[in-house]
Amino acid sequence: NAGVMQNPRHLVRRRGQEARLRCSPMKGHSHVYWYRQLPEEGLKFMVYLQKENIIDESGMPKERFSAEFPKEGPSILRIQQVVRGDSAAYFCASSPTPPSSLHTQYFGPGTRLTVL
């Protein structure tokens, strides 16, 4: 059973460009979470999605950031008009159900975004 897959692993963009980060959850997992980790900082929740639905986007910046999890295909985190402050590691996690003692989240290897 393949784990959570993210691509690309490393992404370099110039200021003003768009960044698209992809996440394929573990097989059988329908809940996807995106987190951002700035250098030397903790993990910050961004958004929680189920297939075709955004459940909780309370951690998403109000502008330039969007996320989707279509019926078919991976979840996408999209950052428009990137700025240097967007440089970070973006982790995706998945779970088969909402979090509980029995079912927690499993993480992908992350995408490291560098904005020049």
Add this chain to the structure above:
Amino acid sequence: RKEVEQDPGPFNVPEGATVAFNCTYSNSASQSFFWYRQDCRKEPKLLMSVYSSGNEDGRFTAQLNRASQYISLLIRDSKLSDSATYLCVVNGGAGNNRKLIWGLGTSLAVNP
């Protein structure tokens, strides 16, 4: 007060030492508790869930004190490979049970 608080460390211990990490959480309605470890520049990995009665997995013991809203992780006979950041994670509680709240982590360095 932060929702999940941890001592950032770093904890520097010799191999074979016993080390304990503490974590406090603010939401008394939280029901699920976890410890994750994160190696430098890697993704967090689940270390263990924390159950009300306390639980042990090899050299690792987790305890939960609901009355004090306090979680601990004990590592016995530390190995060099235990060097990592340990993240305390709590679910968002009643009405927000789907969200996990993450501590900033406690850094551990095990020295030869």
